[in-house]
Amino acid sequence: MLRGDKVGLRARYEDDIPILRTELYDDVVNSARAEGRPWRPITPGSKDSRLVVNDDEQGHVPFSVVELNGGTLVGTATLWGIDTHNRSAHIGLGLLPSARGKGYGTDVVAVLCHYGFVVRGLHRLQIETLSDNAAMLRSAERNGFAREGLLRSSAWVLGEFMDQVILGLLAQDWKPSPGLG
Numbered sequence: 001m002l003r004g005d006k007v008g009l010r011a012r013y014e015d016d017i018p019i020l021r022t023e024l025y026d027d028v029v030n031s032a033r034a035e036g037r038p039w040r041p042i043t044p045g046s047k048d049s050r051l052v053v054n055d056d057e058q059g060h061v062p063f064s065v066v067e068l069n070g071g072t073l074v075g076t077a078t079l080w081g082i083d084t085h086n087r088s089a090h091i092g093l094g095l096l097p098s099a100r101g102k103g104y105g106t107d108v109v110a111v112l113c114h115y116g117f118v119v120r121g122l123h124r125l126q127i128e129t130l131s132d133n134a135a136m137l138r139s140a141e142r143n144g145f146a147r148e149g150l151l152r153s154s155a156w157v158l159g160e161f162m163d164q165v166i167l168g169l170l171a172q173d174w175k176p177s178p179g180l181g
């Protein structure tokens, strides 16, 4: 398990899947805002790639996020689009509604940076988020990510086009907090 200050990132367990499905993916608004594709229901037991891990998929590393104090499941975190030639990847995360606004998102980004830069030896990490997602923008910027661009009207979200922000962080600009790992 990878450890931050408040949360740990561990493998996805079978028992996590029904909770993540109910709390995150069955929430149409959350799903529509977090994913670049239309919401559709997930059949229980299906091999939906948003939940079920395929260990052969080298470029996509999903974690479950747990509280360090007690081990309760609080969300998902993913390093995806890993490009070993350009040594870059993207970060994605989603917390259960009850776990938001407690500093966990900022901590998850810190742990994913540790995984990307230290464990995987990457050079650049990127985040894309809707321009009104203040908590995601702040979680990224608290970890040193810089706003690099605005993709105007690039996301169709529940009846309207929204702008997306691209944020990037280079390995040499990353300042890890002590105790990560």
Ligand SMILES: CC(C)(COP(=O)(O)OP(=O)(O)OC[C@H]1O[C@@H](n2cnc3c(N)ncnc32)[C@H](O)[C@@H]1OP(=O)(O)O)[C@@H](O)C(=O)NCCC(=O)NCCS
Binding pocket: 030, 033, 034, 092, 093, 094, 095, 096, 099, 100, 101, 102, 103, 104, 105, 106, 107, 128, 129, 130, 133, 134, 135, 136, 138, 139, 142
């Ligand atoms: C986005 C998300 C991961 C952020 O994690 P979080 O644990 O809620 O965020 P944190 O508690 O670490 O807060 C980070 C910062 O944002 C601020 N913040 C938190 N919620 C906020 C809100 N609703 N509005 C404005 N600012 C907010 C916090 O005050 C904090 O700022 P500070 O560091 O200056 O104090 C989480 O809210 C979430 O899972 N949301 C739904 C799914 C989603 O949007 N995923 C990202 C898709 S790209």
